[in-house]
Amino acid sequence: MLKIDSLSKSYDKGKNYALQDVSFELKSGDVCAIVGESGSGKTTLVRLIAGLERPDEGSISLSGKVLSSVDQFTQPEKRKIGLVFQEYALFPHLTVLENILYGIAKQKDKKERAQEMLDLVGLSEMGGRYPHQLSGGQQQRVALARALAPNPSLLILDEPFSNLDTMLRTQLRSQVFEIIEKTGVTVLFVTHDTQDALSVADEILILQNGKVVQKDAASNLYVKPNNLYVASLFGNTVRINKDLQNAFHCPLNEECCHAIRNEKIKVNPDELTTDCDYITTAEVIKKIALGDAVQLVLKLETGEKLTVTTRDKNIADTINIGFNSKDILEFNE
Numbered sequence: 111m112l113k114i115d116s117l118s119k120s121y122d123k124g125k126n127y128a129l130q131d132v133s134f135e136l137k138s139g140d141v142c143a144i145v146g147e148s149g150s151g152k153t154t155l156v157r158l159i160a161g162l163e164r165p166d167e168g169s170i171s172l173s174g175k176v177l178s179s180v181d182q183f184t185q186p187e188k189r190k191i192g193l194v195f196q197e198y199a200l201f202p203h204l205t206v207l208e209n210i211l212y213g214i215a216k217q218k219d220k221k222e223r224a225q226e227m228l229d230l231v232g233l234s235e236m237g238g239r240y241p242h243q244l245s246g247g248q249q250q251r252v253a254l255a256r257a258l259a260p261n262p263s264l265l266i267l268d269e270p271f272s273n274l275d276t277m278l279r280t281q282l283r284s285q286v287f288e289i290i291e292k293t294g295v296t297v298l299f300v301t302h303d304t305q306d307a308l309s310v311a312d313e314i315l316i317l318q319n320g321k322v323v324q325k326d327a328a329s330n331l332y333v334k335p336n337n338l339y340v341a342s343l344f345g346n347t348v349r350i351n352k353d354l355q356n357a358f359h360c361p362l363n364e365e366c367c368h369a370i371r372n373e374k375i376k377v378n379p380d381e382l383t384t385d386c387d388y389i390t391t392a393e394v395i396k397k398i399a400l401g402d403a404v405q406l407v408l409k410l411e412t413g414e415k416l417t418v419t420t421r422d423k424n425i426a427d428t429i430n431i432g433f434n435s436k437d438i439l440e441f442n443e
């Protein structure tokens with residue numbers, strides 16, 4: 111449905127690549143999240159797909175039609191792609207209804223379609239209001255209605271919730287994706303928040319320095335990350351370097367890189383006996399109360415520092431910690 115083939119983009123004539131040799135495909139109805147740290151190329155990728163930038167190399171096809179390549183270029187408004195960005199980008203001098211009508215001005219049944227979209231996003235009664243008379247979440251639902259009105263083949267959401275506080279963000283995220291599910295539209299969803307990605311996407315594409323390092327189902331990314339960068343995006347992870355291997359007496363294959371998620375490091379004495387292959391002693395140098403849990407900053411005999419979280423309340427100044435060999439992540443880097 112969407113086919114991205116060897117796409118590259120440089121903003122400085124090839125000195126640095128914002129995006130390099132990116133290839134992937136989406137099937138009709140897929141919801142795919144694009145995740146990566148700041149500067150990894152997420153916005154560049156969606157701007158290329160939307161036709162707001164031209165690629166240096168490679169091609170973009172949607173429903174079998176080439177939209178961008180080195181010698182072909184379809185204008186953004188002809189691409190059948192709906193966009194919802196971080197900033198609401200509604201026209202402030204137009205009412206909600208006029209904002210939605212804007213993109214479908216040539217359609218015969220435009221009034222009915224605009225009202226249908228308002229109903230879909232749960233704002234049936236708000237058509238006559240101006241954007242400044244709406245909350246942030248309502249404005250973002252209008253932006254969604256406007257993007258969906260022309261019945262796009264692909265909907266691109268670029269950090270649509272990042273202007274909102276945590277509670278509204280979670281609420282709006284589930285509302286937006288319920289609406290999207292009803293339409294069956296194919297979605298590319300850019301986010302730096304892995305919780306956003308995990309809760310709504312079928313698949314997640316990870317960008318690192320402009321390259322795709324993994325495209326996988328959400329559950330696989332957690333248990334089988336391709337490298338330490340991917341592992342760290344989905345929770346605190348420490349590299350098991352030589353010093354940590356010495357501390358835990360666990361010599362590992364030197365040709366690979368190894369890591370363990372902090373949450374897999376056990377503190378509880380029962381778990382240490384039943385569930386840990388490698389154990390060491392640690393000095394507790396700091397305790398930080400986190401509601402019903404405590405975060406411990408630990409110093410190992412080898413001088414390494416580690417952070418673990420436990421629900422145990424009675425923590426001595428020196429404790430045993432350990433992990434199970436099955437929880438070790440191994441990468442070829």
Ligand SMILES: Nc1ncnc2c1ncn2[C@@H]1O[C@H](COP(=O)(O)OP(=O)(O)OP(=O)(O)O)[C@@H](O)[C@H]1O
Nearest residue numbers: 121127128146147148149150151152153154155302
């Ligand atoms: N218009 C531009 N001119 C020059 N360099 C740019 C331009 N836009 C982006 N870049 C560079 O390209 C790289 C990728 O940027 P991009 O905005 O795509 O990353 P991102 O993953 O979306 O980051 P963020 O999460 O911070 O928005 C960065 O190194 C950035 O500095």
